[in-house]
Amino acid sequence: xxxxxxxxxxxxxxxxxxxxxxxxxxxxxxxxxxxxxxxxxxxxxxxxxxxxxxxxxxxxxxxxxxxxxxxxxxxxxxxxxxxxxxxxxxxxxxxxxxxxxxxxxxxxxxxxxxxxxxxxxxxxxxxxxxxxxxxxxxxxxxxxxxxxxxxxxxxxxxxxxxxxxxxxxxxxxxxxxxxxxxxxxxxxxxxxxxxxxxxxxxxxxxxxxxxxxxxxxxxxxxxxxxxxxxxxxxxxxxxxxxxxxxxxxxxxxxxxxxxxxxxxxxxxxxxxxxxxxxxxxxxxxxxxxxxxxxxxxxxxxxxxxxxxxxxxxxxxxxxxxxxxxxxxxxxxxxxxxxxxxxxxxxxxxxxxxxxxxxxxxxxxxxxxxxxxxxxxxxxxxxxxxxxxxxxxxxxxxxxxxxxxxxxxxxxxx
Amino acid sequence: xxxxxxxxxxxxxxxxxxxxxxxxxxxxxxxxxxxxxxxxxxxxxxxxxxxxxxxxxxxxxxxxxxxxxxxxxxxxxxxxxxxxxxxxxxxxxxxxxxxxxxxxxxxxxxxxxxxxxxxxxxxxxxxxxxxxxxxxxxxxxxxxxxxxxxxxxxxxxxxxxxxxxxxxxxxxxxxxxxxxxxxxxxxxxxxxxxxxxxxxxxxxxxxxxxxxxxxxxxxxxxxxxxxxxxxxxxxxxxxxxxxxxxxxxxxxxxxxxxxxxxxxxxxxxxxxxxxxxxxxxxxxxxxxxxxxxxxxxxxxxxxxxxxxxxxxxxxxxxxxxxxxxxxxxxxxxxxxxxxxxxxxxxxxxxxxxxxxxxxxxxxxxxxxxxxxxxxxxxxxxxxxxxxxxxxxxxxxxxxxxxxxxxxxxxxxx
Numbered sequence: 001x002x003x004x005x006x007x008x009x010x011x012x013x014x015x016x017x018x019x020x021x022x023x024x025x026x027x028x029x030x031x032x033x034x035x036x037x038x039x040x041x042x043x044x045x046x047x048x049x050x051x052x053x054x055x056x057x058x059x060x061x062x063x064x065x066x067x068x069x070x071x072x073x074x075x076x077x078x079x080x081x082x083x084x085x086x087x088x089x090x091x092x093x094x095x096x097x098x099x100x101x102x103x104x105x106x107x108x109x110x111x112x113x114x115x116x117x118x119x120x121x122x123x124x125x126x127x128x129x130x131x132x133x134x135x136x137x138x139x140x141x142x143x144x145x146x147x148x149x150x151x152x153x154x155x156x157x158x159x160x161x162x163x164x165x166x167x168x169x170x171x172x173x174x175x176x177x178x179x180x181x182x183x184x185x186x187x188x189x190x191x192x193x194x195x196x197x198x199x200x201x202x203x204x205x206x207x208x209x210x211x212x213x214x215x216x217x218x219x220x221x222x223x224x225x226x227x228x229x230x231x232x233x234x235x236x237x238x239x240x241x242x243x244x245x246x247x248x249x250x251x252x253x254x255x256x257x258x259x260x261x262x263x264x265x266x267x268x269x270x271x272x273x274x275x276x277x278x279x280x281x282x283x284x285x286x287x288x289x290x291x292x293x294x295x296x297x298x299x300x301x302x303x304x305x306x307x308x309x310x311x312x313x314x315x316x317x318x319x320x321x322x323x324x325x326x327x328x329x330x331x332x333x334x335x336x337x338x339x340x341x342x343x344x345x346x347x348x349x350x351x352x353x354x355x356x357x358x359x360x361x362x363x364x365x366x367x368x369x370x371x372x373x374x375x376x377x378x379x380x381x382x383x384x385x386x387x388x389x390x391x392x393x394x395x396x397x398x399x400x401x402x403x404x405x406x407x408x409x410x411x412x413x
Numbered sequence: 414x415x416x417x418x419x420x421x422x423x424x425x426x427x428x429x430x431x432x433x434x435x436x437x438x439x440x441x442x443x444x445x446x447x448x449x450x451x452x453x454x455x456x457x458x459x460x461x462x463x464x465x466x467x468x469x470x471x472x473x474x475x476x477x478x479x480x481x482x483x484x485x486x487x488x489x490x491x492x493x494x495x496x497x498x499x500x501x502x503x504x505x506x507x508x509x510x511x512x513x514x515x516x517x518x519x520x521x522x523x524x525x526x527x528x529x530x531x532x533x534x535x536x537x538x539x540x541x542x543x544x545x546x547x548x549x550x551x552x553x554x555x556x557x558x559x560x561x562x563x564x565x566x567x568x569x570x571x572x573x574x575x576x577x578x579x580x581x582x583x584x585x586x587x588x589x590x591x592x593x594x595x596x597x598x599x600x601x602x603x604x605x606x607x608x609x610x611x612x613x614x615x616x617x618x619x620x621x622x623x624x625x626x627x628x629x630x631x632x633x634x635x636x637x638x639x640x641x642x643x644x645x646x647x648x649x650x651x652x653x654x655x656x657x658x659x660x661x662x663x664x665x666x667x668x669x670x671x672x673x674x675x676x677x678x679x680x681x682x683x684x685x686x687x688x689x690x691x692x693x694x695x696x697x698x699x700x701x702x703x704x705x706x707x708x709x710x711x712x713x714x715x716x717x718x719x720x721x722x723x724x725x726x727x728x729x730x731x732x733x734x735x736x737x738x739x740x741x742x743x744x745x746x747x748x749x750x751x752x753x754x755x756x757x758x759x760x761x762x763x764x765x766x767x768x769x770x771x772x773x774x775x776x777x778x779x780x781x782x783x784x785x786x787x788x789x790x791x792x793x794x795x796x797x798x799x800x801x802x803x804x805x806x807x808x809x810x811x812x813x814x815x816x817x818x819x820x821x822x823x824x825x826x
Contacts, residue, residue: 011623011625011634013443013449013450013451014439014440014636015437015439015441015442015443016436016625018431019431019436022428023429023431024428026428027427027429029428036426036428037426037455037456037461038426038453038456038461039426039454041453042450043450043451044623048451070624071602073613074621074623074624105799106799106800108601109604111603111604113603114603152626154803154805282696282699282702282703282704282708283697283698283703284703286699287694287696287697290694290696290719293804295719300719300720300723301717301718301719301720302695302715302719303716303717304714304715306709306714306715307709309713309758310714313757314714314756314757343726343727344723344726344727356703357706358706359706395703395704
């Protein structure tokens with residue numbers, strides 16, 4: 001079943017905003033067996049929107065539209081939808097009540113523009129948006145489906161996951177697609193590909209393997225298209241065993257969960273309390289860990305000692321260690337982790353100290369040099385990394401590799 | 414002068430790759446006075462490409478195409494261009510010599526597919542690509558211009574900057590487009606629109622105002638199209654004054670910089686050292702602040718006291734305060750901020766304590782309840798917020814509003 005995506009917004013056409021929505025939607029649709037045929041970005045202009053609707057509805061069974069639903073005058077999607085379908089805009093009392101209730105709790109004043117946002121095309125079924133004021137809309141027309149959603153990413157994602165995909169899945173009658181996702185961290189795509197070559201060369205033609213790389217991590221997704229359920233399950237079970245056999249040391253989960261989610265589960269199971277001691281990551285590791293609901297069960301906190309003074313004061317790193325070896329050294333990293341355990345009473349600690357850049361690099365310790373240590377009881381492990389020249393990527397690589405070090409430590413104790 | 418952008422590649426339509434090329438190109442074109450009318454992403458399929466060319470050339474004077482020029486069989490742009498214009502592919506000796514020379518230096522073997530890459534449409538002028546093997550192409554047809562470039566971002570950027578923009582600028586004779594961006598935080602889109610209504614209703618028709626909302630922030634962008642430079646500058650200067658007059662309390666910058674960037678600049682100017690004391694944000698605020706290069710000049714670190722024990726141990730929050738008022742209270746927030754100043758010797762501190770959710774809410778303190786305090790010397794300000802039901806957004810809202818509190822405190826001392 002073909003899908004066209006339309007993203008509406010002047011900000012995309014002047015290059016102020018990168019359209020990340022389309023790729024996210026395309027990924028979700030693809031996994032569910034839908035084929036995205038085209039992505040079209042157009043301006044907040046009535047005629048342009050109507051022309052895009054015309055094109056997309058003539059090309060695809062399903063058209064997903066994001067953007068142009070805000071409460072301000074530059075948002076014209078609603079008007080264009082009414083114009084295209086030749087219907088009136090009807091006030092949707094229920095949506096307005098929802099906004100009033102939502103805002104009432106937060107003591108925000110409901111304005112006339114919010115009231116205007118609740119005038120929806122007469123042929124639309126409302127998709128409740130729990131994350132914002134603009135309602136989603138589902139319109140069926142001449143055997144085709146058009147969905148309109150706000151362009152704010154978390155509102156769109158909420159609507160796609162909770163409202164749109166269940167309805168689309170119910171419409172879809174194509175051959176089944178089943179996936180097996182395996183999450184790895186600590187090595188690159190080409191290493192994994194090489195180690196799996198004997199497995200992939202003998203796969204049936206109905207099976208595809210995608211390597212989906214992210215900073216410090218690679219997600220493997222096996223997809224089986226159009227085979228009977230039982231055969232599909234047998235194939236995926238065999239692939240799982242083979243994959244764990246070939247690249248098991250890099251695998252942290254044979255399901256689609258994040259590294260921080262996996263870490264949380266293991267810490268909870270083992271009843272271990274964690275503290276992080278961060279320098280160059282500046283709190284990013286603690287942020288990843290606390291992005292998981294319920295992390296207060298196993299995460300005590302983080303000491304982000306960006307300055308050397310705080311490394312000494314809060315983590316009790318001896319000044320002699322900092323003087324003799326520098327802040328970016330095995331000795332400082334290990335002292336930070338041990339200090340973290342001692343100061344907080346945690347069972348397990350990880351520390352990160354490095355040069356994120358762009359400044360601060362030297363010939364001996366160029367930008368991207370990072371020391372990571374993990375400690376528990378009397379055991380300390382530490383490792384030196386040389387990442388990239390880019391600040392943002394160095395922070396991300398450091399946090400991911402700190403979690404890999406925690407994984408290695410936990411599995412060894 | 415109108416431009417259409419076409420990006421070609423299956424990887425975009427299955428969501429494996431985010432199309433960042435288009436936004437980059439659109440930004441460059443927009444600054445030079447070109448209006449991007451539409452961005453279209455299509456698959457590596459002959460008919461789809463030809464259809465996209467047809468549409469774009471009928472809509473715009475200039476069509477910029479990226480992707481589908483690689484040496485492998487799935488790259489079909491060249492074939493589609495020949496088909497669309499009804500011309501033969503002609504071997505371009507000079508391009509092949511360039512590849513041989515480039516590869517010779519790096520000891521790479523030139524293959525037949527590289528030879529195939531040098532068969533170009535007979536009506537194309539070659540744009541030398543110094544960054545890779547696929548040549549860029551400039552085709553003039555019926556008074557319109559079509560440019561084809563590889564999709565690899567650094568190759569495309571090289572061709573755009575060195576080959577395409579100079580040629581486009583020579584063609585272009587239209588009036589300039591100029592933007593004024595104003596960054597605000599601490600209120601919503603509809604409040605700003607309401608307060609600016611008298612300004613926007615009397616704007617000349619050549620001026621557009623876009624509201625670009627993000628979590629806790631709204632970016633305003635005024636654009637002036639097609640007026641003489643001097644008049645444009647006068648209009649933008651007046652709009653800036655009027656905007657600051659109407660919504661000045663929410664504005665942190667009359668240029669396009671982030672809140673954390675602005676904060677860094679002010680802390681540096683005022684020579685203030687900052688510490689953050691975080692509970693429910695779990696290090697996210699520290700992460701935002703340290704995402705700015707050079708933040709070690711003004712940021713000492715963060716104490717992420719996720720557990721009550723760490724609030725007492727590391728931030729010296731009295732146990733009686735926690736017992737009497739709870740961890741999410743004005744008293745605890747203020748004690749955390751004061752403790753942060755005392756323990757680290759910072760000049761300014763901000764603290765955040767709240768219930769991010771989904772668990773932990775009560776009738777009195779539902780999920781989304783957050784107390785934020787900012788302290789400096791003997792001054793402490795604090796405020797209670799009620800954000801949303803969503804953990805991730807509560808973390809983001811809290812961090813943004815903590816920076817707004819810092820802004821308010823700094824501006825009052």
